[in-house]
Amino acid sequence: MRTGSAADLTRRMFGVSAGGGRGMRGRRRFVLSAAVLLFAAARPVPAQWLHAAPGNSAVTVRPQIVRTVPHDPSAFTQGLLFHDGLLYESTGLVGKSSLRRIDPRSGEALWKNNLRGGEFAEGIAILGHELVQLTWKGGTAIRYELPTLRGDALPPFHYKGEGWGLTNDATHFIMSNGSDSLYFRDKRFEPVRAVAVTRNGRPQKHLNELEYTRGYVYANVWYQNFIVEISAESGTVKRVIDCAGLLRAERPLTVDNVLNGIAYDEREDEWYLTGKNWKSIFVVKIPKPSP
Numbered sequence: 001m002r003t004g005s006a007a008d009l010t011r012r013m014f015g016v017s018a019g020g021g022r023g024m025r026g027r028r029r030f031v032l033s034a035a036v037l038l039f040a041a042a043r044p045v046p047a048q049w050l051h052a053a054p055g056n057s058a059v060t061v062r063p064q065i066v067r068t069v070p071h072d073p074s075a076f077t078q079g080l081l082f083h084d085g086l087l088y089e090s091t092g093l094v095g096k097s098s099l100r101r102i103d104p105r106s107g108e109a110l111w112k113n114n115l116r117g118g119e120f121a122e123g124i125a126i127l128g129h130e131l132v133q134l135t136w137k138g139g140t141a142i143r144y145e146l147p148t149l150r151g152d153a154l155p156p157f158h159y160k161g162e163g164w165g166l167t168n169d170a171t172h173f174i175m176s177n178g179s180d181s182l183y184f185r186d187k188r189f190e191p192v193r194a195v196a197v198t199r200n201g202r203p204q205k206h207l208n209e210l211e212y213t214r215g216y217v218y219a220n221v222w223y224q225n226f227i228v229e230i231s232a233e234s235g236t237v238k239r240v241i242d243c244a245g246l247l248r249a250e251r252p253l254t255v256d257n258v259l260n261g262i263a264y265d266e267r268e269d270e271w272y273l274t275g276k277n278w279k280s281i282f283v284v285k286i287p288k289p290s291p
Contacts, residue, residue: 079209080263094119097115122134213264
């Protein structure tokens with residue numbers, strides 16, 4: 001679902017969700033073969049430049065694994081972030097959705113809140129003095145006070161359409177809904193603008209979990225073994241971060257246990273990457289983008 005016109009972007013920004021299901025939600029099975037092929041071809045290597053195609057093609061890099069952290073394999077990871085020395089994780093599925101505060105060294109859950117039975121949790125972001133957690137189809141973003149993580153003190157935000165990934169650029173929330181666009185919202189969660197994302201001149205669909213740093217949005221792509229580095233201003237994918245080696249190390253039990261979860265520790269310049277129902281969080285180094 002993608003058109004390049006301003007009218008279409010505005011329409012989707014104000015509530016038309018991306019088509020199709022996700023996760024365990026009526027998947028399009030034709031993508032599974034591609035996922036299996038990528039898994040089979042994965043070869044872990046140190047961080048390096050792989051190629052730089054001519055023109056405006058995105059450059060591909062691979063992360064270097066620094067260490068691994070245990071991860072709860074029952075956690076269907078939908079969102080991950082690093083804040084004040086701790087990891088925060090949002091897990092999905094109806095009846096299993098939660099918000100967790102995690103020790104980044106041991107992987108132990110230091111605090112956990114189980115969502116109400118009918119809610120399907122999605123991406124999370126911290127902006128100001130609150131953490132915001134999306135829901136998939138509920139049209140509701142749960143707000144937690146920081147540092148207490150009280151979820152009953154603030155009224156929820158509301159939005160139309162599906163919620164997938166969430167991050168922030170210190171001024172705006174940045175949200176995905178599985179389409180090829182990023183949606184910027186103000187601190188009251190009101191829509192501000194939408195940015196169409198393209199890779200090598202073509203729409204980059206299925207944007208999922210998000211992270212932001214230094215003018216770039218980093219996005220998982222649903223059912224793909226890579227992360228795209230997106231210019232937050234232009235929407236152009238500058239680099240592709242090939243994480244197939246992480247899947248080779250993890251050996252997910254099923255093709256549904258996809259790469260999903262990006263958190264960045266700016267102080268240590270380390271990335272925390274994981275997936276749905278993975279047993280490990282991989283702490284990695286990624287080459288910084290060129291100026």
